[in-house]
Amino acid sequence: MAKPTPTAGVSTRAPASQRSRTAEMLQHAKAMGKTIEVAIDGSPIAVPLGTSILEAAGQLGIRIPTLCYHEDLCLAGVCRVCVVEIEGQRTLQAACSYPISSPINVKTHTSKVRRARRHIIDLLLSSHVGECYTCSRNQSCELRELAAEYGVDFFRFGHVQKPRYEIDASSHAVVRDMNKCVLCRRCIRTCIDLQEVGVLEALYRGNRSKVGTFLDRPLADVVCINCGQCINRCPTGALRANDPTDEVWDAIDDPRKHVLIQTAPSPRAAIGECFGLEPGHAVTFELNTALRRCGFDRVFDTDFSADLTIIEEGVELLLRLKRALVDGDASVALPQFTSCSPGWVKYVEHFYPERLAHLSSAKSPQQMFGALLKTYYAQINELDPRDIVTVALMPCSAKKFECNRPEMCASGHKDIDYGLTTRELAKMIHEAGIDLLKLPKSGFDDPFGTATGSGVIFGATGGVMEAALRTVVELVTGLKIEKLFDHADVIPVRGFEGIRYAELPISQIGPVPELVAHLFDNWDFLKDVTLKVGVAHGTANAKRVMEDIKAGGRFSQCHFIEFMACPGGCLGGGGQPSPTSPAIRAARA
Amino acid sequence: MLLTERERLHDELAELVTRYGRDRSSLLFILQEVQRRHYHISQYAMQVIADLLDIHPVEVHSVVSFYSFLDERPQGQFVIRLCRTITCDMAGKDHVARQLENDLGIKFGETTPDGKFSLDWANCLGMCDRGPALLVNQQVHTQVTPEKVHGILQECRQTFGVHATSDGRETRT
Numbered sequence: 001m002a003k004p005t006p007t008a009g010v011s012t013r014a015p016a017s018q019r020s021r022t023a024e025m026l027q028h029a030k031a032m033g034k035t036i037e038v039a040i041d042g043s044p045i046a047v048p049l050g051t052s053i054l055e056a057a058g059q060l061g062i063r064i065p066t067l068c069y070h071e072d073l074c075l076a077g078v079c080r081v082c083v084v085e086i087e088g089q090r091t092l093q094a095a096c097s098y099p100i101s102s103p104i105n106v107k108t109h110t111s112k113v114r115r116a117r118r119h120i121i122d123l124l125l126s127s128h129v130g131e132c133y134t135c136s137r138n139q140s141c142e143l144r145e146l147a148a149e150y151g152v153d154f155f156r157f158g159h160v161q162k163p164r165y166e167i168d169a170s171s172h173a174v175v176r177d178m179n180k181c182v183l184c185r186r187c188i189r190t191c192i193d194l195q196e197v198g199v200l201e202a203l204y205r206g207n208r209s210k211v212g213t214f215l216d217r218p219l220a221d222v223v224c225i226n227c228g229q230c231i232n233r234c235p236t237g238a239l240r241a242n243d244p245t246d247e248v249w250d251a252i253d254d255p256r257k258h259v260l261i262q263t264a265p266s267p268r269a270a271i272g273e274c275f276g277l278e279p280g281h282a283v284t285f286e287l288n289t290a291l292r293r294c295g296f297d298r299v300f301d302t303d304f305s306a307d308l309t310i311i312e313e314g315v316e317l318l319l320r321l322k323r324a325l326v327d328g329d330a331s332v333a334l335p336q337f338t339s340c341s342p343g344w345v346k347y348v349e350h351f352y353p354e355r356l357a358h359l360s361s362a363k364s365p366q367q368m369f370g371a372l373l374k375t376y377y378a379q380i381n382e383l384d385p386r387d388i389v390t391v392a393l394m395p396c397s398a399k400k401f402e403c404n405r406p407e408m409c410a411s412g413h414k415d416i417d418y419g420l421t422t423r424e425l426a427k428m429i430h431e432a433g434i435d436l437l438k439l440p441k442s443g444f445d446d447p448f449g450t451a452t453g454s455g456v457i458f459g460a461t462g463g464v465m466e467a468a469l470r471t472v473v474e475l476v477t478g479l480k481i482e483k484l485f486d487h488a489d490v491i492p493v494r495g496f497e498g499i500r501y502a503e504l505p506i507s508q509i510g511p512v513p514e515l516v517a518h519l520f521d522n523w524d525f526l527k528d529v530t531l532k533v534g535v536a537h538g539t540a541n542a543k544r545v546m547e548d549i550k551a552g553g554r555f556s557q558c559h560f561i562e563f564m565a566c567p568g569g570c571l572g573g574g575g576q577p578s579p580t581s582p583a584i585r586a587a588r589a
Numbered sequence: 590m591l592l593t594e595r596e597r598l599h600d601e602l603a604e605l606v607t608r609y610g611r612d613r614s615s616l617l618f619i620l621q622e623v624q625r626r627h628y629h630i631s632q633y634a635m636q637v638i639a640d641l642l643d644i645h646p647v648e649v650h651s652v653v654s655f656y657s658f659l660d661e662r663p664q665g666q667f668v669i670r671l672c673r674t675i676t677c678d679m680a681g682k683d684h685v686a687r688q689l690e691n692d693l694g695i696k697f698g699e700t701t702p703d704g705k706f707s708l709d710w711a712n713c714l715g716m717c718d719r720g721p722a723l724l725v726n727q728q729v730h731t732q733v734t735p736e737k738v739h740g741i742l743q744e745c746r747q748t749f750g751v752h753a754t755s756d757g758r759e760t761r762t
């Protein structure tokens with residue numbers, strides 16, 4: 001029970017709720033570090049000191065609406081949608097950021113609370129350019145849901161119609177429409193705290209405040225790595241991916257165009273969520289049928305080119321090792337970094353340009369496939385590459401940027417014409433009136449229909465590196481291994497949560513296989529070598545590893561490190577269905 | 590900006606960072622000092638400060654754009670901020686404003702071409718009982734009349750040529 005603190009000798013004019021509460025907490029000193037009994041809507045619950053009211057209510061199955069709160073992010077407490085009443089306190093408190101420190105009696109939906117929430121929502125709506133019909137998030141907007149939940153039936157404080165800001169569509173990946181922004185700052189916390197890239201911050205103050213970039217530059221001109229994590233966490237349509245579905249439809253409708261699509265494993269594991277499935281149900285083969293019905297001429301599996309990437313990266317690693325160990329070339333850039341996450345590649349370009357040589361020179365699976373389709377595939381099918389339109393279904397917004405990089409057209413044609421995210425493809429399927437879940441299954445098209453199985457784990461983190469190492473071990477020892485990490489010593493690295501490190505001793509060597517006989521005479525240089533490898537996902541973790549390398553730590557001794565820009569790897573990509581949370585990402589794996 | 594000038598600024602900022610500590614909590618002190626010395630915080634300065642403090646440039650920009658007393662664009666050596674809130678308004682701030690604009694030949698929000706004076710609005714300075722009030726850098730003037738404006742500007746001008754400092758005395762006229 002909150003009581004005003006009697007502060008001896010000092011008469012204070014501050015309202016009860018704002019008076020110092022230290023003395024009161026001491027009164028419950030016995031509870032420090034222990035559990036505290038509170039009551040929420042009459043239900044008692046004992047929670048550890050410091051638990052937020054929101055968490056405690058969640059345990060009781062009581063839902064408190066939130067807006068700025070996000071499970072992946074630190075607290076902001078800025079929107080006040082989650083206000084609740086605490087008996088004895090004059091003002092309402094934000095449930096998400098109120099740490100329980102004394103036995104309190106919380107009421108979550110008194111009339112005072114409901115009125116306050118409604119007012120807050122009314123105020124948010126008053127400066128939000130809501131054009132729900134045309135909004136990319138009209139099915140998944142948290143603001144619209146709140147308005148519905150609180151029965152907003154008119155605009156109490158008005159409703160702006162005229163946009164105040166120009167839409168920033170400069171980036172190939174992320175489009176920012178600040179007219180729909182409710183200043184919840186989730187994107188800021190995503191970019192600065194979760195990803196540690198540091199593109200977005202709140203600028204200016206008061207009614208001029210807005211989310212912006214350094215000097216308010218367009219997104220294409222700043223250090224944004226296009227990871228799209230901010231899109232996934234925005235509650236409104238203020239942030240969205242740069243959507244090429246109209247162009248893809250045009251290509252499909254054009255009879256002269258031969259439209260090819262490749263699908264990556266992660267979107268196949270998540271697209272069902274857009275059709276009402278619980279996270280964690282892959283619909284790969286139904287999706288193939290849906291894509292054919294949409295009008296794509298061929299449906300390919302990115303796993304095929306993932307295998308190519310893996311072989312190239314594996315052989316490149318062997319070549320680098322040979323140069324370092326046999327030729328004694330000290331300039332060889334080791335550890336080798338994976339290069340299939342375009343967000344990560346751009347991150348290195350901006351923040352560690354001196355380490356670019358460490359990146360593998362292999363193209364990403366998406367781009368390899370594109371190059372193959374416009375050359376080899378065109379040849380064997382007697383097609384003019386100019387009539388081929390290549391589309392890639394990816395879990396990723398950075399892939400849109402990657403396929404537009406000017407150097408990605410070695411064949412003389414753009415390797416990949418359009419990158420679609422999981423969300424955008426789901427929209428196309430809806431638009432075509434197809435009920436994905438009821439479709440018969442169908443396989444991938446040949447000649448690219450047979451992948452080895454390495455590629456399938458490409459999407460989960462640890463995938464690329466694991467697959468490439470498996471290839472390396474297979475080439476060198478002649479042995480097939482099913483699970484690499486069963487053979488390796490996975491060594492926990494303290495202070496590096498979410499980062500893996502493993503050592504893999506090469507105990508025997510075999511003959512050099514045909515495939516690489518022109519590159520290596522023998523494997524003697526690898527005898528008794530212990531391969532050291534690391535895996536880091538999320539740029540915040542990547543940064544830790546890069547700093548460790550700079551400082552000459554454990555990771556500087558590695559031979560091969562896999563990096564992915566998104567937390568949770570491709571399954572948590574910026575093009576995956578919203579919302580996202582640790583539980584959803586785990587279920588997709 | 591010439592390379593040498595940039596280098597000089599870089600060294601100056603590095604020195605400030607050493608003085609206040611290489612920590613994000615030093616940011617405001619450093620920015621205030623840069624503003625005092627250079628009458629604004631340039632893009633380049635923001636980037637260097639971010640680099641030295643190991644934070645993101647956009648975070649520095651966020652702080653600079655938040656505070657009215659930190660400027661992205663060069664301000665005059667003397668920034669005159671006239672209160673426009675209701676009490677000062679009723680006490681005749683419009684006449685004072687007109688006089689300032691006349692004497693300086695600039696409008697509010699502008700800086701004189703010689704870079705000596707900037708005119709700006711302020712909200713309530715807490716001097717409502719003695720309005721109209723204005724600030725010259727950090728020095729408060731109260732009960733300002735159009736007649737007094739000339740004297741205030743003259744006082745500023747006298748410091749030119751010597752060492753113009755924006756450290757206001759805490760006296761009230």
Ligand code: SF4
Nearest residue numbers: 191224225227228230
């Ligand atoms: S896409 Fe990624 S790097 Fe770019 S602003 Fe969003 S979170 Fe930051």
Ligand code: SF4
Nearest residue numbers: 181182184185187234
């Ligand atoms: S852009 Fe979206 S996530 Fe960012 S502050 Fe605005 S509403 Fe929140």
Ligand code: FES
Nearest residue numbers: 068077079080096
């Ligand atoms: S959700 Fe609690 S303040 Fe925004």
Ligand code: FES
Nearest residue numbers: 672677713714716
């Ligand atoms: S109204 Fe001008 S100082 Fe308060």
